[in-house]
């Protein structure tokens with residue numbers, strides 16, 4: 001959620017251009033066209049709920065107009081989040097908008113559909129049954145909530161273990177790569193768990209298994225591993241960590257953050273062993289709204305045994321007469337996304353998911369080859385060895401006058417949203433990333449390649465002075481966007497996160 005700033009009365013009244021007279025307001029006739037109404041000649045209400053109502057078609061049209069200044073989701077190559085679903089899925093989801101998912105008693109079928117999804121996803125992750133063992137799972141709003149829950153479960157289990165042993169349980173820590181998604185830093189901060197980072201290097205953008213296990217001590221609640229780094233898409237060596245833990249006989253659980261990879265790897269790379277087949281993997285999260293192919297927000301978390309989900313954390317809510325166990329950070333939420341997930345699972349089947357994931361893997365490889373031919377250095381792994389994305393950067397040996405941010409800006413002027421980032425410490429290098437989603441077809445890919453070629457040609461013809469002016473222009477644009485009345489969002493300078501300490505960009509996902 002973006003934190004919104006609340007301006008003062010004086011700021012709210014300030015005109016964008018000084019000296020414009022307020023237009024005289026007149027009453028509108030019932031038959032007045034939208035753009036002939038007095039609403040069209042005024043700014044939309046922004047700071048105070050208006051005293052009067054407005055006709056619905058006018059409110060609808062005005063907000064629609066306002067939204068045209070947003071980017072186009074299908075051209076947003078920065079995001080993993082689903083931008084296309086079939087009409088039938090949309091119809092089902094719209095139908096479920098009024099259903100509150102937590103109201104299990106009234107909507108038992110929706111609750112049951114969540115259970116079906118959890119079972120299917122747990123099996124996709126190769127859950128196995130032992131007698132007396134009951135794997136459990138839940139839907140969430142996204143991987144972030146799922147990760148919060150998983151961290152709470154690991155912390156609680158560790159506290160119980162320490163207290164039983166008569167030991168101090170006040171300084172938990174958790175081990176992770178410096179390239180974790182920001183939600184891990186959030187979880188650590190919100191739940192008072194010390195973060196122990198394994199830093200990345202110029203050659204290695206993921207966790208190093210040896211270094212990770214070296215950080216373990218008796219206060220370690222768990223190790224986070226990522227199936228598909230947000231930055232380069234690379235899969236972390238989860239089996240490597242598991243093997244070392246087994247070899248050293250360490251009782252430390254692994255949580256797999258499969259936010260992006262959970263619905264890709266099982267179809268593209270079924271032989272990669274990363275999931276519940278590994279003895280130390282106790283919980284896994286996945287974002288339904290990334291390669292699970294559902295609109296935001298839905299995520300999933302599965303635990304291989306209730307042993308890893310301490311009972312203290314589970315609430316039996318008696319809602320309108322029925323007892324239901326629940327583990328969630330929220331109470332009310334819509335049922336639509338869960339229904340959308342079920343639609344995708346049964347509509348696509350394994351064959352459908354596989355064909356989509358293989359197609360986008362091929363498109364990512366094709367795009368990667370094209371970018372390489374244009375002179376970029378490719379940082380992501382192709383051939384299904386990582387997520388279907390291309391991470392790349394300029395070849396510094398070429399001594400370009402421009403940088404990745406300039407490339408991003410030029411592409412943005414053509415409508416493409418391709419972000420430039422700084423990578424996690426300690427190797428602070430600039431990079432760009434294109435996420436290939438289901439709706440990024442080969443022909444759209446070709447259009448992007450053509451625009452990228454044009455962008456490079458344009459930038460190469462600019463001399464140092466023009467590049468400098470161009471940079472100033474981008475900076476000015478960013479600043480005025482921040483100051484403009486269009487975006488009164490609030491921001492502070494972080495000093496608690498990797499971003500504050502090392503300048504890593506918290507990438508969009």
Ligand SMILES: *Cc1c(COP(=O)(O)O)cnc(C)c1O
Nearest residue numbers: 142143144181230259260287509
């Ligand atoms: C996207 C992402 C998250 C956060 O997931 P949301 O579903 O957006 O909350 C966490 N970890 C990784 C690796 C991700 O890619």
